[in-house]
Amino acid sequence: xxxxxxxxxxxxxxxxxxxxxxxxxxxxxxxxxxxxxxxxxxxxxxxxxxxxxxxxxxxxxxxxxxxxxxxxxxxxxxxxxxxxxxxxxxxxxxxxxxxxxxxxxxxxxxxxxxxxxxxxxxxxxxxxxxxxxxxxxxxxxxxxxxxxxxxxxxxxxxxxxxxxxxxxxxxxxxxxxxxxxxxxxxxxxxxxxxxxxxxxxxxxxxxxxxxxxxxxxxxxxxxxxxxxxxxxxxxxxxxxxxxxxxxxxxxxxxxxxxxxxxxxxxxxxxxxxxxxxxxxxxxxxxxxxxxxxxxxxxxxxxxxxxxxxxxxxxxxxxxxxxxxxxxxxxxxxxxxxxxxxxxxxxxxxxxxxxxxxxxxxxxxxxxxxxxxxxxxxxxxxxxxxxxxxxxxxxxxxxxxxxxxxxxxxxxxxxxxxxxxxxxxxxxxxxxxxxxxxxxxxxxxxxxxxxxxxxxxxxxxxxxxxxxxxxxxxxxxxxxxxxxxxxxxxxxxxxxxxxxxxxxx
Amino acid sequence: xxxxxxxxxxxxxxxxxxxxxxxxxxxxxxxxxxxxxxxxxxxxxxxxxxxxxxxxxxxxxxxxxxxxxxxxxxxxxxxxxxxxxxxxxxxxxxxxxxxxxxxxxxxxxxxxxxxxxxxxxxxxxxxxxxxxxxxxxxxxxxxxxxxxxxxxxxxxxxxxxxxxxxxxxxxxxxxxxxxxxxxxxxxxxxxxxxxxxxxxxxxxxxxxxxxxxxxxxxxxxxxxxxxxxxxxxxxxxxxxxxxxxxxxxxxxxxxxxxxxxxxxxxxxxxxxxxxxxxxxxxxxxxxxxxxxxxxxxxxxxxxxxxxxxxxxxxxxxxxxxxxxxxxxxxxxxxx
Numbered sequence: 001x002x003x004x005x006x007x008x009x010x011x012x013x014x015x016x017x018x019x020x021x022x023x024x025x026x027x028x029x030x031x032x033x034x035x036x037x038x039x040x041x042x043x044x045x046x047x048x049x050x051x052x053x054x055x056x057x058x059x060x061x062x063x064x065x066x067x068x069x070x071x072x073x074x075x076x077x078x079x080x081x082x083x084x085x086x087x088x089x090x091x092x093x094x095x096x097x098x099x100x101x102x103x104x105x106x107x108x109x110x111x112x113x114x115x116x117x118x119x120x121x122x123x124x125x126x127x128x129x130x131x132x133x134x135x136x137x138x139x140x141x142x143x144x145x146x147x148x149x150x151x152x153x154x155x156x157x158x159x160x161x162x163x164x165x166x167x168x169x170x171x172x173x174x175x176x177x178x179x180x181x182x183x184x185x186x187x188x189x190x191x192x193x194x195x196x197x198x199x200x201x202x203x204x205x206x207x208x209x210x211x212x213x214x215x216x217x218x219x220x221x222x223x224x225x226x227x228x229x230x231x232x233x234x235x236x237x238x239x240x241x242x243x244x245x246x247x248x249x250x251x252x253x254x255x256x257x258x259x260x261x262x263x264x265x266x267x268x269x270x271x272x273x274x275x276x277x278x279x280x281x282x283x284x285x286x287x288x289x290x291x292x293x294x295x296x297x298x299x300x301x302x303x304x305x306x307x308x309x310x311x312x313x314x315x316x317x318x319x320x321x322x323x324x325x326x327x328x329x330x331x332x333x334x335x336x337x338x339x340x341x342x343x344x345x346x347x348x349x350x351x352x353x354x355x356x357x358x359x360x361x362x363x364x365x366x367x368x369x370x371x372x373x374x375x376x377x378x379x380x381x382x383x384x385x386x387x388x389x390x391x392x393x394x395x396x397x398x399x400x401x402x403x404x405x406x407x408x409x410x411x412x413x414x415x416x417x418x419x420x421x422x423x424x425x426x427x428x429x430x431x432x433x434x435x436x437x438x439x440x441x442x443x444x445x446x447x448x449x450x451x452x453x454x455x456x457x458x459x460x461x462x463x464x465x466x467x468x469x470x471x472x473x474x475x476x477x478x479x480x481x482x483x484x485x486x487x488x489x490x491x492x493x494x495x496x497x498x499x500x501x502x503x504x
Numbered sequence: 505x506x507x508x509x510x511x512x513x514x515x516x517x518x519x520x521x522x523x524x525x526x527x528x529x530x531x532x533x534x535x536x537x538x539x540x541x542x543x544x545x546x547x548x549x550x551x552x553x554x555x556x557x558x559x560x561x562x563x564x565x566x567x568x569x570x571x572x573x574x575x576x577x578x579x580x581x582x583x584x585x586x587x588x589x590x591x592x593x594x595x596x597x598x599x600x601x602x603x604x605x606x607x608x609x610x611x612x613x614x615x616x617x618x619x620x621x622x623x624x625x626x627x628x629x630x631x632x633x634x635x636x637x638x639x640x641x642x643x644x645x646x647x648x649x650x651x652x653x654x655x656x657x658x659x660x661x662x663x664x665x666x667x668x669x670x671x672x673x674x675x676x677x678x679x680x681x682x683x684x685x686x687x688x689x690x691x692x693x694x695x696x697x698x699x700x701x702x703x704x705x706x707x708x709x710x711x712x713x714x715x716x717x718x719x720x721x722x723x724x725x726x727x728x729x730x731x732x733x734x735x736x737x738x739x740x741x742x743x744x745x746x747x748x749x750x751x752x753x754x755x756x757x758x759x760x761x762x763x764x765x766x767x768x769x770x771x772x773x774x775x776x777x778x779x780x781x782x783x784x785x786x787x788x789x790x791x792x793x794x795x796x797x798x799x800x801x802x803x804x805x806x807x808x809x810x811x812x813x814x815x816x817x818x819x820x821x822x823x824x825x826x827x828x829x830x831x832x833x834x835x836x837x838x839x
Contacts, residue, residue, distance in 0.1 A: 143699060183576075189826060269688070347714055348714045409575065
């Protein structure tokens, strides 16, 4: 079949009232799930697996992808409004989003986030539609040395998410790295730091840690302070026009973040969480004159990660659909749903079942239009959540944290971990230790460890050659070097003198 | 204030979803049965569990609710089942790793702490290489591996998993030695082979077949004594090399378990229902379609199947030097 015919056919399938309705409902429900701290996209899609078990494949996959789109986007609401990321991928949106809220610009922040998510998501869908085979090829080029360097590049973002004290940032990052070593070691199959306890063999999942350290800890702090911020400050006079203007002003940043997001999403094993942190870091380094200093309410700091995490979604579908390989937790669930319905995505479906591929691309596209509409409409409604007194809102957050951390793997153990890291996070926050590096350490530590050891095993005796003779590793080394060097006072001084000389 | 009520209603619903249990004493089963899968959604175990559940439901008249509790090679889900009452309302859908946990030091418990209801299906381990490697046939691979020990690099998924045991069979019976680099799960191992970062992967057939058909990987042979009917053109290792036939067939298998102490009449109901479900031609065809093999053993026969599998596999693992315990300590007879 010709592509035009395939797309037309897919359009006719999607444009049934039932599926359009499911897209809108799905995105709406996804936004709510995403906005509720503790409840994540992974959990929502996992619950839908059982719900849609008896459905046909088209409505099932339409609903699940729509909810995923909504949930990835919705997370920024609670990041901005109560300083608790609604989903792991919205982690970075809190760094500048919450300061914006304190300055009375919550609706502006959420508006900019909506535009960013929309642009990023559409970009991701376009990459999925036109670049899937090429991107899949690039993703396959990522061997252990490439992964290791990518993870190291991700870890350089510790500097950006550390807040005032870099030393404190490093300390919490080290705590995160240490926690990530717990569990069964994949190389030798032995338990590390498990103390003979079976539950620890499975390792400490980063989502419960994140829910605890951000959600529970912040809830405890806010309950302690117990001050409800007055509503007059919450809803600005900003309009949709302002959001678009903000986007056009940072057009190139948005495009760069979309690109980084889509690529990171496409690399199996690394997902939207890392994409959002890395692009926050990228924005901090590349935006010359932010509207405010980063960390004090720069809208660029909300725009960048929100763009990237929705772009990562289209990217994550690439290895799933072209290779049958899930890159993260949500695509693993989607893979399960497809299997249950008798579809085995992979090279064969991609070459033979193009209409199915076209349907998924269209769903991602349409879901982002639904997101734009619902997001802009619901902005000010969401802002009024703050009307709820802290003494009511925060206990709800805590209850949701328990439910959310349980539902990731259906393990009570995860709830204990959430509580533990909630208390740890509370004291860290009291001591002004940043939480971002902790989570970064937990997400990336395990990968850094595994990939380095795989590199050592694969390129025995030629490890340096492995790092220095591959095109992608060289590119990554240059990226790491420039990231680090450009931030040292020494190089800043040199660049300063050179540029001032040129001006003369 | 309306928001608050809405939110609290959502919270309550969420709690309800997490499961409520009613207790009474009528004939089994009189409420939904929870089936715990120790692996994530979409894996081989999960696919098999969700695939057979509707057929067993039809026999029992109660829904089977499949829940994934992944981690520690399926052991965390199994511990969850053991922590529940032995009333037949919480079952385990497990895979072959259940027979090697104590050997590997994963957990003290294993299949002997469960009552075997059925072994439903299995999959054949398969050798697949990247198309750019010079290995066109099984013989090419075996000859090269014999002459150049450790030169061939294999993507594995950890000690005592499919890949490492398959490699051990080749080493013990044919003297083929590959060096293993372990990845996080079979998807990652297959990805590494697709990218050409390693030469070979030995995983279950269902994960490799599509890549073979698309020309991205080349399947050289299956770990069994006769060719698999869904891919008749691929040679069986046991046929080409009779020396290896005593270790074959090798591959993952999937079965249903109840914890020890479950009442005998409950076990009988479950075994009868599962046996009927497995006799269904429609179910068998769906298993073939996904490149698994329906075995359909229940009760005693299923236990014997696992005993045999365990005795050959456990000693292989022990000889590899990765076992934490000797099979002797666990009273596993030599094959």
